[in-house]
Amino acid sequence: MKMYKERMNAWLNSQVISEESKEEIRSIKYETELEDRFYQDLEFGTAGLRGIVGAGTNRMNEYVIARASQGLANTIKNHGEEAVKRGIVIAHDVRFMSEEFTEIAARVFAANGIKTYLFDDIRPTPMLSYAVRYLKTVSGIVVTASHNPKQYNGYKVYWKEGSQILDDIANEILSEIKNLDFEDVITMDYDEAIEKGLIEILDHTIDQSYYKDTLAKGINDDLDKDICVVYTPLNGTGNKPVRHILRERGFTNINVVPEQENPDPTFATVGYPNPEDIKAFKYSVELAKKINADLIVATDPDCDRVAIMGKQKDGEYYAFNGNQTGALLLYYILNSLNQRNLISKNGAIVKSIVTGDLGKTIAESLSVKCYETLTGFKNICSLPNKWDISKESEFIFGYEESIGYVFGNHVRDKDGVISSMMIVEMASYYKKMGKNLVDVLYEIYEKYGYFKEHLMSIVLDGMEGKERILRMMKFFRESGFKEFAGLKVKEEIDYKNGYKDVGKSNVLIYHLEDGSWFAIRPSGTEPKIKLYIYAKDVAEDVAENKVGEIKEDVLSKLYSVK
Template identity: 35%
Template sequence: MITDVSTWLARDPDPVTRQELQQLLDDNNKQEIEDRFSTRLAFGTAGLRGIVGAGPNRMNRLVIQETAIGLGRYLLDTVNSAASRGVVIGYDGRPDSRQFAQDTASMLTALGINVYLTAKVAPTPVVAFGVHHFNAAAAVVVTASHNPPAYNGFKVYWGNGAQIIPPHDSGIAEQIDLASQEVLPVNSLEDAERLGLLTWLNDDYFTAYRKAQNNSPYLANHTEPANISLAYTAMHGVGADMAETLLADAGFAHVYSVAAQREPDGRFPTVNFPNPEEPGAMDMVIAEASAHGAILACANDPDADRFAVAVRTEDGEYKMLTGDQVGVLLGHYLLTHSVPEQQLVGTTIVSSSLLEKIATALEAGFYKTLTGFKWLTNVAMEQQTQEQQFLFAYEEALGYTVGNTVWDKDGLSALVAFAQMTAELAANGHTVWDRLESIYREHGYYLNEQRSIALAPGAVSVGDQLRADPPLCIAGRAVEMTEDLKLGVRRFADGRTEDIDLPSSDVLIYYLDDESRVVVRPSGTEPKLKCYYEVVEAMSHEDSIKHVQQRAQEAMASLIDKHQASL
């Protein structure tokens, strides 16, 4: 361990983290040193994400440099013309992000790889856009998205424009391990520029993304945008400039940005947790909307790849839409403003089933993937055909992509599409709530909730227990079909089986006789079990939305209580 620490100190290029580590040694803080050196921050399909600090189990300049070398070598080994095609690099507004991005650029150019580096902070979707724009071999975004201030991250996109999936994650990880044992090259950005390996991405590049979105056929609905108003917050992130610009381009003249949260600030001083899903995170934008009587209170998360919205109700209050509700509204809107038979939409196994029901009714293509946008976009590319092109995908955790300008979730285009939908509804005397109710009346009221159960470390796999003794009923409802994604098989109550065309994952999905659904999967990062619940209530013409909601909530409470007790 001491040898490891000494080696690390000798390799670390950052005087701040060297001093931090030296202080831990001087204080003989064995527990903290053990935590930082007992393992290495794991590189996976989400890249890297962790607390900033000294040591291999933290985010720091040395870890970034080793990661960049590993990525670069993997690209050179596996991608034709990787060096000339290059890598796009951007970063968010956290304190270390610019330095980490520049370190990444230095290492990649030291390997002879062209780099396109943003000259300023950039939203994640703007960087991901660069992969196809430049026909690059990959892209890197230095961001911890909506994680707390202590964190940072390193997200990788492949040459198809989507986040990496296996086997690229493990291949890059192997190269990172090798790089951690080697002397790293020294290469300044000035050297890279002199050799013609570094291109700075300035306003022209951001304008290219802006033009691409403005030219998207899915963001071309300009129905009286000036007649509605909305409030917006970037949540101390990097989305404000582009969000406000795109809304102005689309004709929205009454946009009120929360000044205190507009500029990038990685300390996130006005929110406890910079995630729009967290209680209180939307308070300031809702107050801004209320002050101006705006219809919508909209937010991007700090790297602007997610979108959240609260909508004014009849009584003048504001109510948050769930991620599923936004996804269903956008999916329905986009499908009904196109030729649905020629479109493909998708969502994940834990998101609402309602989008599938809408797509089926409209004879559109539909697909379903494991959780994570990396699957939604990679699978979309495989599934789309000349006759049926990809249109839209979403996951319940506030991620949406509209069209294929960006092959990842994009909170900026989602913001514009949602505003355009709202403006068109308003022009016809309707509200977002009216549209949601009409969808429920046609297809049923879908309610989705999630619960987590803490497990003792090292506990026996709940999934394996359930496979050994599969339930025949849950909360008094018969199990009509079970999907076991670990074994890749779908089992029906009558004994029939079918293969499932999804990557293996420790997930069990139970479909019950009243259209309810229960999804059980262990967390990949913590000792806990995640359970996702869905109940469906039919709506008659005589039903009020309030009474249907009440019935659904009662059914959901019963399902959750009884299922959790059975576990």
């Protein structure tokens, strides 16, 4: 009998699984669907859990959430009585089952004697990071699937510094989860837990403190505060926090896309609620053209990432990618701080290894050191966590190409709220000087060179897709390629066992003889393999052509793997 059938039969025969969940499985007629639901337990890693909502061991549902929570509860208890007393704080987004999963997790922690703090409504992910630091809890959770399609949900775990867990804590939790059956989970009645003080609903004190600390990061006040901005939260959690911050910062002309203003777990107006995808800007561009907006800002559903479009001289809107936006923010922030002598001698920024080098070049031109980590803000923020203790460097800014940015030390994750504030401040600063953000981008290119890139993903769903992605990575590792697009390979870096000060990851980077480079890696949260291509030249068209030729060659090799 196939392995998946053993898991499926255990599910159907369990005394804990509801009849409704069992019936959902019995009603499925296709073996491939049943196999996908049961061929594995939904993987728990440093990104926590993320998957399609539904019945089965490879799905997001109340039983998988409860078992993960019991594993985390056991881990907290293993860290001693002080950890138990510090407790845990949980936030959630707008998605289907987010509120229910939050309550289930809270009931598990309460049953284990762990004080649990809950927000009274949806909150952006960065506010959870802030809450961990503010409340000094030992851990935190955000129930969210970020920018994934509507059928997904997720469970991201944070540790005491306010950043997402790294391998050490993730492995402790996973070890506990692997020793648990669904029947081993203990829960407490929700109302009883509140009555006993084990679950506490937070008031808005933390919100106000977060807003105060965010507003304090503003740099310039010589701004055109009537700059016309279109904002879309893409029916997620960003609407109230971003608008509040911009209003308090004094911006008077913020226009929200009405169809995408309020929470909607179906994401009916956008389908795939990822602002990296230009299609997510359809409604906001229509509004921007109608009101002649200078800038469009879009945050993803859990408001940790932000993408922008800027009006050009011809009235059309230019879509900035994450590398460009990160470079613009660094150029603005570092120059503004430098003019005020506010950069310390050990000031530092952090970027991921697959993020372009323009931001690094800008930072180093101002004597700011740039550190690199593996992808993900859990890794980016691990350095300022260390620097809090060692005082080796002073963290200024962190970012990665996938439209995630953080400025300052009050949040230890990417933050779409403060990023939105700084983007609008930056655009209004340059508008008062008679420039738009496209002008500033080309000013940067003229100063530092034309850094061009192409980032793409190949989506390969299900078990077959997962195995094909592994074969693609194996093919590149074993082929010993000497050149791409006629350019000799200068250096191949395989992060499988780590490299220099950077940890282990399934990432390959090829540096070519002319300074161009590309990286390939499987996504850690979605069924896709990602390709990042970078080139630089004094001429824009030459840099773009290099990117196109490398892309064509690499894709042909990837697609040759069946």
